Amino acid sequence: MEILEMQSICKEFPGARVLNNVNLSVRKNEIHALLGENGAGKSTLMKILTGIYTMNSGSIKYQGQQVNISGPKHAEELGIVMIHQEFNLIPQLSIAENIFLGNEKEFTTLGKINWRALTSASLQYLNQVGLKVHPKTQVADLSVGEKQLTEIAKALSKQAKLLIMDEPTAALTETEKEKLFSIMQSLVNQGVSIIYISHRMEELFQICHRVTVLRDGEYVATQDIPNTTIDKLVALMVGREVSERFPKSTTTPGDLLLQIENFSNHRLNNINLQMKAGEVVGIGGLMGAGRTELARAIFGLDRVSGNLKLHSKDGTSFSGTFSHPQDAIRHGLAMVSEDRKDQGLVLPFSVKENLALPT
Ligand SMILES: Nc1ncnc2c1ncn2[C@@H]1O[C@H](COP(=O)(O)OP(=O)(O)OP(=O)(O)O)[C@@H](O)[C@H]1O
Ligand SMILES: [Mg+2]
Numbered sequence: 593m594e595i596l597e598m599q600s601i602c603k604e605f606p607g608a609r610v611l612n613n614v615n616l617s618v619r620k621n622e623i624h625a626l627l628g629e630n631g632a633g634k635s636t637l638m639k640i641l642t643g644i645y646t647m648n649s650g651s652i653k654y655q656g657q658q659v660n661i662s663g664p665k666h667a668e669e670l671g672i673v674m675i676h677q678e679f680n681l682i683p684q685l686s687i688a689e690n691i692f693l694g695n696e697k698e699f700t701t702l703g704k705i706n707w708r709a710l711t712s713a714s715l716q717y718l719n720q721v722g723l724k725v726h727p728k729t730q731v732a733d734l735s736v737g738e739k740q741l742t743e744i745a746k747a748l749s750k751q752a753k754l755l756i757m758d759e760p761t762a763a764l765t766e767t768e769k770e771k772l773f774s775i776m777q778s779l780v781n782q783g784v785s786i787i788y789i790s791h792r793m794e795e796l797f798q799i800c801h802r803v804t805v806l807r808d809g810e811y812v813a814t815q816d817i818p819n820t821t822i823d824k825l826v827a828l829m830v831g832r833e834v835s836e837r838f839p840k841s842t843t844t845p846g847d848l849l850l851q852i853e854n855f856s857n858h859r860l861n862n863i864n865l866q867m868k869a870g871e872v873v874g875i876g877g878l879m880g881a882g883r884t885e886l887a888r889a890i891f892g893l894d895r896v897s898g899n900l901k902l903h904s905k906d907g908t909s910f911s912g913t914f915s916h917p918q919d920a921i922r923h924g925l926a927m928v929s930e931d932r933k934d935q936g937l938v939l940p941f942s943v944k945e946n947l948a949l950p951t
Contacts, residue, residue: 737768
């Protein structure tokens with residue numbers, strides 16, 4: 593039984609046809625993946641479904657009825673709720689205030705909001721997503737995973753029947769991801785349908801029932817997850833057979849470049865590591881094993897005891913530890929941080945200014 597049937601959807605922006613006869617149908621109690629390369633049209637299709645954009649032509653059937661979605665509020669009334677990749681939470685407000693943002697009316701008498709009722713009403717949704725944090729906690733104080741759960745709680749408070757998740761696991765830890773998946777599973781058991789957008793193929797096979805593939809704004813295929821493979825989906829996405837997803841290139845590592853000796857600090861205990869020029873060295877370990885801390889210590893972000901030797905091509909060498917990232921940069925090191933939005937970029941600055949910052 594279908595909850596949603598989008599048929600022959602076309603969307604043009606001035607000078608660009610972005611969707612051309614796209615179909616998407618989602619069944620009740622289904623997790624349906626929407627797959628496609630960057631720019632394939634996934635977000636645009638979802639923005640049409642949630643009333644943010646108007647389509648040029650096509651039809652949408654929802655719960656067996658032809659609908660004409662007039663705007664985001666209308667979509668919400670229908671139970672179509674989207675969780676955007678960039679969270680729409682207000683950090684200065686509490687969890688409860690965020691959940692009912694825009695719907696405070698439910699708790700208002702004579703123009704006055706009953707905060708106690710609002711706060712306790714939020715508990716039901718926090719329980720449903722398994723978030724064990726007080727509803728008065730400021731959203732700014734939550735981890736990324738907890739923010740994600742708050743977003744889902746907010747969606748549930750809107751009585752979502754069709755939930756759209758755009759890359760929800762991009763910033764989650766392994767444990768948070770597993771928790772999210774089990775919540776998705778229980779939502780589906782409660783009768784919710786989910787459209788799931790992700791670039792991580794393995795996840796689709798873990799959690800989704802069917803997948804629809806888009807390419808360059810065109811509908812390509814819909815397949816049952818148990819009857820397809822990653823290779824088949826990649827071929828549908830890019831439009832040709834791809835024999836090797838990550839072709840191996842062979843290189844011959846050069847001379848010794850970096851030596852880490854007995855690195856120790858509050859998080860590290862006697863770490864040794866050697867690296868040759870032209871080499872890619874992976875650092876493995878579970879969440880919390882100290883991988884980030886090692887990178888930070890090498891780069892001069894955290895104090896560390898021990899020694900670092902760097903042998904440059906031009907014969908110059910360094911021995912000691914970097915006391916400041918600037919030190920490390922001067923010696924030719926660069927670091928791409930784990931949380932790019934928070935630690936890697938200055939968001940109010942332009943691309944140009946950000947690029948120029950280290951130098
Ligand atoms: N407002 C707009 N005006 C003009 N072109 C747009 C607009 N929004 C999106 N596009 C174009 O439409 C195409 C589809 O974009 P869309 O964001 O839907 O892709 P996507 O599949 O969500 O990609 P990603 O995986 O990167 O999120 C792209 O070529 C994009 O440049
Ligand atoms: Mg997108």
